[in-house]
Amino acid sequence: MKKILLILALAVCATQxxxxxxxxxxxxxxxxxxxxxxxxxAKFEVPAPAxxxxxxxxxxxxLSDNTLKYSILVNNLTAGDAITAAHIHxxxxxVSGAVYIPFNGTISGSTVTGTVQLTAGQxxxxxxxxxxxxxxxxxxxxxxxxxxxxxxxxxxxxxALNGTNEVPSVTTTATGLAIIRMTExxxxxxxxxxINLEAGDVMTFxxxxxxxxxxxxxxxxxxxxxxxxxxxxxxxxxxNTFYNSLLNDMLYVNAHSTARGSGLIRGQIR
Numbered sequence: 001m002k003k004i005l006l007i008l009a010l011a012v013c014a015t016q017x018x019x020x021x022x023x024x025x026x027x028x029x030x031x032x033x034x035x036x037x038x039x040x041x042a043k044f045e046v047p048a049p050a051x052x053x054x055x056x057x058x059x060x061x062x063l064s065d066n067t068l069k070y071s072i073l074v075n076n077l078t079a080g081d082a083i084t085a086a087h088i089h090x091x092x093x094x095v096s097g098a099v100y101i102p103f104n105g106t107i108s109g110s111t112v113t114g115t116v117q118l119t120a121g122q123x124x125x126x127x128x129x130x131x132x133x134x135x136x137x138x139x140x141x142x143x144x145x146x147x148x149x150x151x152x153x154x155x156x157x158x159x160a161l162n163g164t165n166e167v168p169s170v171t172t173t174a175t176g177l178a179i180i181r182m183t184e185x186x187x188x189x190x191x192x193x194x195i196n197l198e199a200g201d202v203m204t205f206x207x208x209x210x211x212x213x214x215x216x217x218x219x220x221x222x223x224x225x226x227x228x229x230x231x232x233x234x235x236x237x238x239x240n241t242f243y244n245s246l247l248n249d250m251l252y253v254n255a256h257s258t259a260r261g262s263g264l265i266r267g268q269i270r
Contacts (some may be wrong), residue, residue: 007097030063040147043156072112081139092183094189155182178253201259
């Protein structure tokens, strides 16, 4: 009888010990496995919103449980403007891509903060593919400020092209827009669109030339070679010489046509 009671007592103690051990075992806290600080600007939007110069910073963290934490601060938000939404979009620095991950957190004044649960595939995409953060406002519904997650944009310009900028000046109804973006990994994104071209004229080439606004300078980069190229985004890998030239030198964009072989419309980059 004593042996039976002793066995029962030991069993109760063992059960209690196991229960205590289980209750004292805490779930490990999720840890940061990836992070990025994204520089954002109105100049990086495609196209850039007219008259906007705001900048922003987005801090992103992916945790070991695939939770994405985000915090965005917009600098110098225009009086009367208000943040309406923020997202991560898929796409390189030269395109406006589709929404990939909505940020449905808290919008407070100039900030957007919150968390979102990612799938393993979404987490992998953010770490390895071309994507950007975009903030939308009442005055810039298509996007006020954006920044690439994959590679920082180091140069951005939207260049108006017209005939009066040619040397000598050209009389034409045609006008154009050159959208140029360069990232720190030396990827150049460039797109030239032309409207109101005279009947019978056909676009032929587009180049970046070296020179100030008063001269006709040599070609330093050719990026279009046929009419069908116009309106399409070209993605090129720049060498060190062109990369440094785009950041520092006097350059201009020149678009040529069959009627104006030396240049139909142009615009100064710097």
